[in-house]
Amino acid sequence: MATTDSDPPDSRAGAGLLRDSDRITVLHVDDDQAYAEMVAVYLEREGDTIEVLRAESVSQALETIENEHVDCVVSDYDMGGATGLELLDAIREQRPDLPFILFTGKGDEGIASEAISAGVTDYTPKKSGTDQYTVLAKRIEDATRQYYAELEVEHTFKAIETAREGISFIDQAGTFLYVNDAYAETFGYEPADLEGEHWEKLYPDEHVEQVYEEILPAIPAAGSWSGESVHVCADGNRVIVDHALAMTDAGTLLCLVDDITEQKHREQTLRRERQRFERFVDAVEGYAIVSLDPEGFVTSWNDGAEGLLGYDSRAILGEHVSALYPEDKREAAVPEQRLDEARTEGTVEDGGWRVRSDGSTFWADVTTSAVFDAEGTHEGFLQVMRDISDQRDAGRSREHDRTFLEDALDVLEDVVYVLNEDGEIVRVTEQAVEKTGYERAELLSMDALELFADTDRARIRADIEAAFLDGASTIEAELVRKDGQTIPFEFRKRRLADQEGNVYVAGVGRDISERKRRERQLKRQLEQFEHFGSVVSHDLRTPLQTARGRLELAAETGEERHFEAAERALERMETLLGDLSKVMREGEFVSEVHPTSLLEVAQPVWESLAPGCATLQCEDDVTIQADQRALERLFENLFKNALEHAGANVTVTVGRFRDGWYIEDDGPGVPAPDRERIFEAGYSTATEGSGFGLASVRQLVVAHGWDITVAEGENGGARFEITDVAVVE
The missing domain is CATH 3.30.450.20 (PAS domain)
Structure with missing residues (x-):
């Protein structure tokens, strides 16, 4: 069902899932109307189903939401007198779950953290280029469809709650995920008493095994199971229910129950006497009962034996019991061995193949008992036999399932x-x-x-x-x-x-090495940004104060030299800001990482620097996950540092180091007190330059999620060790 601007705000809220043909009405709130108009054009072009309404302020946005149907709100952060998050708070009072995407040019981590904490559906910074509108359109569609999907689930659960049938959901571990009132009342519980409990809570102990062996295995094959089952109520009484089970694609069991206890009691009362008689008949007919003389020859044969083995009593009487065994067992004298064991021990239980009159075989459970008279004289044997082929096959199937489950867990x-x-x-x-x-x-x-x-x-x-x-x-x-x-x-x-x-x-x-590595990366990035903020605050203060002081002196004296000094201070500020901006942009070089050979990247970079008499030595190569362009920049900065500080004849070595790699020179090295500071923005031992070279190195390293430290090399030079690297073995 598509909607129009004339629809009331919640006209689609009860309609269920958003279909691909439905239009999505987006309210874009931005005080820059020229930009907002451009965004609307791109969004309606990227998303065939997207229609964009615009608002310039929080008040206008709230008025639009009150009078128009809106599926999703896209808002800027800073809108003059109010912020996008203030708009979010106001909208949540009217439409608590309406999708809200913060689309802003203020893309710092503080704004992102504040937005996520405030409960925005999504957060995306404004960028250059038109690709961002494709991403924004996709996020609008995803958020809106998720919103209506959740409404559908909510409406479904409301219907389940009011259903007269008992309904529950059980996860793969056998735990109740959800129980409606009717289900809980059937067994004398409140829903909260059952949710989180295992289904075994509602079964008598003697019925639990039946569920595991018969009911649960039948569901995957057929997709469902229905029948009658016995359950234990909260007060200890038992009830009989008409029970239906179905398996969802996610492996969750849907359970429906209907209490038929009174009906079953009436039926049981009507047939109790008949069942008492039939139990005896079935017991006899379901078993082959055979009597043997002391030598093992058949002396009597009941109807159950005739039905099971196919011989009538006239054909089998006088035959040896070994006729019922396969040939290989007869040749191994197994029948005689079992009779000897029964004579000695009194009773022997045996399982194995038996042969019918037509030559077909079945798996039999056989109990052989020796019979003695009052004086202890052995008079013969009594055998009770039943066909358990189906049970054996079921047991083998369960064993197969168990093996399959173990194999599945192993992968x-x-x-x-x-x-x-x-x-x-x-x-x-x-x-x-x-x-x-x-x-x-x-x-x-x-x-x-x-x-x-x-x-x-x-x-x-x-x-x-x-x-x-x-x-x-x-x-x-x-x-x-x-x-x-x-x-x-x-x-x-x-x-x-x-x-x-x-x-x-x-x-x-679960191995959380990658998660921990990512946490370390985020921590390093945060520390790096905090450091840059400190540099801006500290290093710009001196030239700014110098410029201010010189301008004041120029105003007082009119001397030209003060203007020149102020200009030099401002040029210094411009240089610092440019260098800092360049360092901060280094992290943008890391976009997609791929398996990359360390030495195949290092060698061309070294040659491009025209190192003259300097030498590059390549030790063990290693393949790492890296952005090749960013890795080239990293090598370029480190090589330049070595060539600048270690002399024209420096030897630089690159190779593998534990969970990463290293680059080492044979120059004068870095004094121990300075090793923690050399990566700081603005730090330099040279008389010229802004000291941002190694800060760029650290920025590239942190953007990869790596760590970098400096130590003393084998020959006393500087050794840079890059660790926490994803190595491709």
Whole structure:
């Protein structure tokens, strides 16, 4: 259903999901109307379904939202007397969930952080070029469709809440995600009492196994299951429900129940006497009951045996019981061995193949009992036999499913593990072997604490205990590999129990090395920006004060030399600002990273500098994830630094270093007290220049997410070590 400007503001709110054919009405709020008009043209061109309304102020925007249908708001931040976030606060009072995108030229991290905290749907800075409007149109469409999708979910849940049928959702772990009132009332609970609990809570102990073995395995194949099931209520009474289960694409179970307890009681009362008789008949007919003489020859044969094995009593009487065994078992004298065991032990239970009269086979469960008279004289044997081929096949299927599940867990990138109550590892996936460096047998003989440093073991132990006590826990810690290396991991655990009541903790361990590296990168970038702000504040103060003072003297004396001094101070300020701007833009060189050979980039850069008598030595090459253009700039700055400070005959070495690379010269090196300061913007030991060369190096390094330090080289020169690099092995 498309909407027009004449539609009331919420006309589509109850219509459900936004279709591709529906138009999206966007309100663009910006006090620069010329710019706003240009944005509208690009948005309506980029998004065929987008229609743009414009407003110049907060008050005009609120009036438009009140009188027009608006699907999404795009707002500037600074609009004269008010800000976009003040507009957001006002809109949230009328339309709490309306998509709101902050599209602003004020693109600093403070504004971004404030916008996210205020609850904007999305934040995007204004940039040069027309590609930004394609990105903005895509974000408008995504935000609007998400908004109407969430409304659809909300309306669906309202319908579920008021349904007369009992409805619940169960996740893949068997935990109730949602329970409506009718479902909870069926079993005498409130919804909150069941949400977060396992479905086993509603089943008698003797029925739980049936669910695992019969009901749950049937759902993936057919997509659903329906039937009757018995449940336990909050007061301990049992109810019978008409039960339907269906599996969603996401693996969630949808459950529908209808209490049919009274109906079932009436039906049971009507057929109770008949069932009592039929149980005895079925028991006899469902089993082959065969009597044998002391030598193993058949002496009697019931109807159940005739139906199961295909022989009538006249054809089988007098035959040896070995006729019912496959040929290989007869040749191995297995029938005689079983009879001897029964004579000695009294009763023997046996499972194996048996042969019917037509030569077909089935898997039989056989109990053979020796029969003795009152004086202890052996009179023969009694065999009770039943066909369990279907049960055996089902068991083999369950084993196949279990094997498939284990194989599936083994291909996950995360580590899956199970601990017993003593903290011992009782089950791990293949990823645990790869991540820890231990063999599976070694891991299964270890305590979980052995995989962590001594300093971490106390809190790891406390976290495992919390999982057993509270049912779940999460912790981050450094996992220590067999080779001594450490890997940052996040461990999530949940308590579970098996059918015998043994309690375990099952968990998933995720390698968070990349996440930690990203956190370090963001921290370095923040520190870099804070440092640049300090430079602007500090280094510009002196020339500014000089210019001001000289101009005041010129005003008082009229002497030309004061104007010249003021001009030099202003030129110094201009140089500082230009250098600082150049350094800050260095980070923009890093756009997309690709596997890049370190030495294949370094060699051409060195040659382009015409180093004369200087020498470049290339040690072990390494392939890293880097932006090649930015890496070239990085080498250019470092090589220039070496050529400038280490002399015309300098030897520069480039090679691999742990989790990164290094560049080293044989010049005078960097004094220890200066090693922390050389990357600061404005720092220089030269009489000329602004001291921004190595600040540019650090900016390029930080933009890659790396770290850089300076140390003393093997020959006393400067050694720059770049670490925390994504190395491609």
